[in-house]
Amino acid sequence: MDAEKYHGMSPLPLEEKEAIIRSGYGPKVHLVGLLTSLAQAVIIFFPALFMLVAYGVWPGWELIGKAFASTAAFAAPYWFIEPVSYFLILGIGGTYISFLAGNISNMRLPVSAVAQEVAGVREGSPEGEIIGAVGIVASQWALTIATLAGAIVVTLLVGLLPKSVTGAFDFLLPCLWGAIIGQFALRAPQYAVLVIAIGVPLVMWSGLPTWTLIPIMVFGLAFLSIVLFKRGIWVPKRG
């Protein structure tokens, strides 16, 4: 059963596989990731700069400052929390693509998880690192085609489709979370129950800012799982 579940794992010793990631894959991906990210940090300003250069439209620092302050108040904590919180799931290649191109929780995380499931590789393993990255690469290609199609035709299509169909998409995100919870609940049902038991009072009644909930739950559960694993509690019997 274990061999079937993890049918995609490589027979090489773990030390050898980790060495390949550490001294081969990792440095190369860090280099291309850094360079393309720095390029993207410049490109991201092109639409605004285009308005200035081509049409002479400049709102002034005061307007930009006001709008930025309002946006940063919401987004700033996530700038730091998300890379650290999600890296363990996304891996090296997946992190660079995800933070360059966005759509992390609604697309990159689920796609990485499913790619590893189908490939039959263990999460957090060197194989998981490679397969997760392959999955996220595929997601970016799909996303580019979808957003291009959306930009060109979406308004027309949405105008023609009945509201009863388009209304269903209001529920896409809760259904996505439910499906992924289901996938991982099969691996660790006790942790799934614990997450909901802790998550409900934390989200509903703790009064904590939303941006604190991710690190509290992610790092809290990671720490708890280490402690329980070392005590032999809730350790999967196989794998």
Added chain:
Amino acid sequence: MEPEWLRQAAGPGMWFIGFLTAGNALLLTLLVYRQAHKYGSKMGLRPEVMRESLKAALITSIGPCLGIFVGMTVLVIALGGAIAFIRESAGVGSIMFELMALRAGAEAAAVAPTREGMSSIGLATILWTMAAGSVAWVIIGGVFTRWLPRIKDVMGQGDPKQMAVISVAIMLAAFGRLFVSDAIKPLLRQGAIPPFAGAVVALAVAVGWLVWSDRIKKPTMKEYFLLVAIIAGMTVAQILRVTISR
């Protein structure tokens, strides 16, 4: 006649920038894929395993892409197709962030974020806000990722089984928080049954599909579990919404 701001937002220049933005992201994916393929082979990953995961990822992406496709409507209507393409293909992408930045920029410029109310100054303010608000993700992700593997070493302590347990726990924590916020909280706060019911149906369908795929020994069926679960959940949620509102 098309307003001037819309001609500026949806002209060939902005579309060119869109292809440049998306193109840089695609370049990164090509470079990462090349390394993943090369070192995956060196590691002993079989070619069919990598092919299957690529196919599964493409199929899995359909569900979220449909959501993004529909969510883009607001951006397309408010800012035109080119800017929606730029922001959704390789910007932050989160509709929540994009709409917050849109609103913040429009408020600062004292314009309404509508086709009739928008102006060139409003558009430019929004574009500067979106860029400044999201560049930190790109820089922090791009510059600091090389040190993040140390976190993984500390967590896993050289034990692959420990690392696997931690990885599953972290996934559950990340998605559990979102599940509680989007499905359970609306039920408890506003008595909103449809999102909760949809999420539970999606969870049950996902579990059933995955278990059934293993039982009938057809692992390739797992590629479709997410799409099937999401469609089942959304359908039930929408039916409930229509039924309850009657």
